Amino acid sequence: MTEIKQEFLKCMRCGNCQAVCPIYKETKMEAEVARGKIQLIKGVTEGVLKPTEYLAEKIATCLTCLACQENCPSGVNYEKILLYGRDYLAKENGLPPVKKAIFKVLRKPKLFNFGLKMASRFQGLALKKVKGRPGRKLRFGLIEDYENRLLPEFSKETLVEKARSKQIPGKEKLLYFPGCMINNVYVNVGEAVIEVLQHNGAQVIVPEKQSCCGTPARVHGDIESAKSLGRYVIDTYLAVDADYVITSCSTCGVTLRQGYVELFIDEPEYLEKAKKLAEKTRDINEYLVEKGFIKPKKLNLKVTYHDPCHLNRKLKVNKQPREILKALAGENFGEMKKPAACCGGAGSFSLTHYPLSKAIGKKKALDIIETGAEVVATSCPGCMLQLNDALAKEGSNIKVVHVAELLAEGYK
Amino acid sequence: MEALAKLQKILGSGKIKTQPEELFVYGYDATAGLKNQMPLAVVFPESAGEVVEIVKWANEYKIPLYPRGSGTNLSGGTIPAANGVVVELNRLNKILEIDLDNLTATVEPGVIINDLNEAVKPYGLIYPPDPGTVATATMGGSVAECSGGLRGLKYGVTKHYIMGVEAVIGTGELLKFGGKTVKNVTGYDLPALMVGSEGTLGIITKIIVKLIPAPKAKKSFLAVFNSIDDAGNAIAEIIKNRVIPATLEIMDQTTIRTVEKFKKIGLPVNAQAILLVETDGYPEQVEMEAKIIRQVLEKNRGEVSEAQNEEEREKLWEARRAALPALAQVSPTTVLEDATVPRSQVPAMLKKLKEIGEKYNLTIGTFGHAGDGNLHPTILTDETNREEWQRVEKAVEEIFKAALELGGTLSGEHGIGMAKNRFLPWEMGEAGVNLLKRLKLAFDPNNILNPGKMA
Ligand SMILES: Cc1cc2nc3c(=O)[nH]c(=O)nc-3n(C[C@H](O)[C@H](O)[C@H](O)COP(=O)(O)OP(=O)(O)OC[C@H]3O[C@@H](n4cnc5c(N)ncnc54)[C@H](O)[C@@H]3O)c2cc1C
Numbered sequence A: 001m002t003e004i005k006q007e008f009l010k011c012m013r014c015g016n017c018q019a020v021c022p023i024y025k026e027t028k029m030e031a032e033v034a035r036g037k038i039q040l041i042k043g044v045t046e047g048v049l050k051p052t053e054y055l056a057e058k059i060a061t062c063l064t065c066l067a068c069q070e071n072c073p074s075g076v077n078y079e080k081i082l083l084y085g086r087d088y089l090a091k092e093n094g095l096p097p098v099k100k101a102i103f104k105v106l107r108k109p110k111l112f113n114f115g116l117k118m119a120s121r122f123q124g125l126a127l128k129k130v131k132g133r134p135g136r137k138l139r140f141g142l143i144e145d146y147e148n149r150l151l152p153e154f155s156k157e158t159l160v161e162k163a164r165s166k167q168i169p170g171k172e173k174l175l176y177f178p179g180c181m182i183n184n185v186y187v188n189v190g191e192a193v194i195e196v197l198q199h200n201g202a203q204v205i206v207p208e209k210q211s212c213c214g215t216p217a218r219v220h221g222d223i224e225s226a227k228s229l230g231r232y233v234i235d236t237y238l239a240v241d242a243d244y245v246i247t248s249c250s251t252c253g254v255t256l257r258q259g260y261v262e263l264f265i266d267e268p269e270y271l272e273k274a275k276k277l278a279e280k281t282r283d284i285n286e287y288l289v290e291k292g293f294i295k296p297k298k299l300n301l302k303v304t305y306h307d308p309c310h311l312n313r314k315l316k317v318n319k320q321p322r323e324i325l326k327a328l329a330g331e332n333f334g335e336m337k338k339p340a341a342c343c344g345g346a347g348s349f350s351l352t353h354y355p356l357s358k359a360i361g362k363k364k365a366l367d368i369i370e371t372g373a374e375v376v377a378t379s380c381p382g383c384m385l386q387l388n389d390a391l392a393k394e395g396s397n398i399k400v401v402h403v404a405e406l407l408a409e410g411y412k
Numbered sequence B: 001m002e003a004l005a006k007l008q009k010i011l012g013s014g015k016i017k018t019q020p021e022e023l024f025v026y027g028y029d030a031t032a033g034l035k036n037q038m039p040l041a042v043v044f045p046e047s048a049g050e051v052v053e054i055v056k057w058a059n060e061y062k063i064p065l066y067p068r069g070s071g072t073n074l075s076g077g078t079i080p081a082a083n084g085v086v087v088e089l090n091r092l093n094k095i096l097e098i099d100l101d102n103l104t105a106t107v108e109p110g111v112i113i114n115d116l117n118e119a120v121k122p123y124g125l126i127y128p129p130d131p132g133t134v135a136t137a138t139m140g141g142s143v144a145e146c147s148g149g150l151r152g153l154k155y156g157v158t159k160h161y162i163m164g165v166e167a168v169i170g171t172g173e174l175l176k177f178g179g180k181t182v183k184n185v186t187g188y189d190l191p192a193l194m195v196g197s198e199g200t201l202g203i204i205t206k207i208i209v210k211l212i213p214a215p216k217a218k219k220s221f222l223a224v225f226n227s228i229d230d231a232g233n234a235i236a237e238i239i240k241n242r243v244i245p246a247t248l249e250i251m252d253q254t255t256i257r258t259v260e261k262f263k264k265i266g267l268p269v270n271a272q273a274i275l276l277v278e279t280d281g282y283p284e285q286v287e288m289e290a291k292i293i294r295q296v297l298e299k300n301r302g303e304v305s306e307a308q309n310e311e312e313r314e315k316l317w318e319a320r321r322a323a324l325p326a327l328a329q330v331s332p333t334t335v336l337e338d339a340t341v342p343r344s345q346v347p348a349m350l351k352k353l354k355e356i357g358e359k360y361n362l363t364i365g366t367f368g369h370a371g372d373g374n375l376h377p378t379i380l381t382d383e384t385n386r387e388e389w390q391r392v393e394k395a396v397e398e399i400f401k402a403a404l405e406l407g408g409t410l411s412g413e414h415g416i417g418m419a420k421n422r423f424l425p426w427e428m429g430e431a432g433v434n435l436l437k438r439l440k441l442a443f444d445p446n447n448i449l450n451p452g453k454m455a
């Protein structure tokens, strides 16, 4: 508590966060910028405000993009305060019933994977194909305007299933952690990651036991689910003696590298293990540049890059993907206006706050279109989902890819 | 409550908030050490007409109104009373016109200063007032505070750029003052009166500003001094030599050490002061002035480095930009003052600040706009430490006294608001304060607009 008090005090209420907060730029509401949310959390934990649903909703109105934190002159750890606030409210109010149900399933990897498997079979019932575009739309609306969101197709075969037949030996032994989205939806990204790593001489293993990394539960205050998933992932990925663990999703990467260490701070056994896993984990871009990746052939494509928030701000991986893209596109690589501005996806935020998410995505799409690029690369499946939807809404045909997919292309 | 129900009806939904969570976040601004005060409601007008309706409503029910922009002021200017309604103007945020023939821009009050500058940049123009909050502060808020900034010495402050104002005064009348003409002596100089009026005379709904051509070239210097006197003499001498730099900033030892601790950019921690000087204009003029600046700095035993390119310039300025952020990280509460003295008294004021810090056993880091005498003594403290907070309050009083004794003023750019109004008589006398009060009543007979601020 005293630690969080210090953090509250550090905020001098200068309002600098207004300049960079994508949500504030849309809504202009003080309760939705970091300064306001910090004061609300301070207010409720000090008992000046009641832990209402309304307050919980304000605290939920955040992309956790951390642009505010990066721009804060006082060095306020906004993320810490936000998570503290969400935990506090989850304890006081409980989780909203929908999220509770979701996390309950998430917590049981087998049930979750089975559910996703079923989803791939039955997606046709709820999702209709969209002509001329890779993806589907909901047949009926549950959330305001959500029926118009372009959603990716669930893959018939998960990455784990596909990877079984792709084993080849190599000099370094890598364990790949694809995460839910790549294992089930953007399976082609996972395949590209494996190809690229193999091309660079590594042996790549995708463990059979896959699960969610736990962060979606963590950021909504369901710490028990997050921990149970964390232990599962840690045990799975420490069971094999590998040189590195590779991630290709911004969120999963941050979770393995930093999140588990914070999550298990009071659990010595898993804290030790979490540290061990953190040391071994590398984002795919980071690994390739660290090892001096084999130069690909040049692709004749105009490319731009979108920085996933957490990969950029928390793991500071931003130069590496650009190095790879420049190797592929040379002079044809160009920056967009604000490459590090959040795309508005932010995991389940795009589900729970679709209109806002869409407005933020629109700005991103316009910045991408302005560059004249044919392809926008990024390093996170969550961003890919959002960018695909945002660009489609603008009627653009710019292709959204993971850096690994382009590199795989360059190795062909 | 009947009054609120009526207001709701006038505005329609979405433009009024009464949930405690919404009210709570309009109960503060950037001022340190003030209690959060929740208002009755917050309203978000989207047109001047709606502002008129709100003010008329307030007169009917005798409910005070508290105009607000981005809430970044440092004098408690936006803090409401419990029975008041906050009028948030950030939805009135259109740039209405950029007039290239008359070099003016017409904006709504919610436009962010930087956004105006971005909009006029393609035409080779600038709007010079540049408070530290250019990326967040609204035009309305900065007009109401008469904000200054880094370029005050050469380019002046907000008041030098405001040609016309449209405002709803306390009676609910929508009036236009001034316009696009450079010359205008019709009636009293009312646009000037609105600038710095801190929301007490009218709610500004439109602003006509003067734009100027952007300077073509720039040159920046950083000079390190081992004595405050040398630095002070250098400041005075640069100006005596008829060179008016765009910026002339100072950082004292406490600030230098703090910046170095947090940023590690290689600042000399044993130096007594650092001066940062930038000249701008046509290349030939910049060359000439740069020569004089360098000579003066060196003559006064300054160790001079000059930025050779944009990258080096950014590096030099990094130290200055880091001043407040670094100081703010040292302690929980940062009290940022802006007592201002005539330029010639800067060395005397710096010495006085050092004495005050020692007397009350407080850490005071001082940096600021040395060229225009606007210093920012920054007290590093903890508002929850009651005993220390009392010492802080005493020190602040003494800082004001010192500034006044040296022929200066309580506030150069941060405003009076509710943080400094009890000191007004020290500078203006009772008669002066009474005149302010009568002026206010002429605009706002029922004391509806931002009561409790200024006088
Ligand atoms: C880190 C930091 C650095 C700063 N640096 C500087 C600096 O270098 N120079 C400087 O001068 N100031 C500085 N300031 C102070 C502050 O940023 C300025 O005063 C700013 O212009 C206020 O703008 P705002 O939109 O936040 O106004 P607010 O704080 O919302 O309001 C300020 C005052 O204006 C009134 N007001 C707002 N809008 C209207 C309107 N439409 N009509 C009538 N009245 C209105 C309010 O009632 C209040 O009295 C700094 C502040 C911070 C936190």
Ligand code: SF4
Pocket: A010, A011, A012, A013, A014, A015, A016, A017, A018, A034, A035, A038, A068, A071, A072, A073, A074, A075, A076, A078
């Ligand atoms: S920028 Fe940092 S210190 Fe300033 S209001 Fe936002 S969180 Fe607080």
Ligand code: SF4
Pocket: A020, A021, A022, A023, A024, A032, A033, A034, A061, A062, A063, A064, A065, A066, A067, A068, A069, A078
């Ligand atoms: S994390 Fe992003 S969305 Fe959330 S308050 Fe900070 S800047 Fe705004």
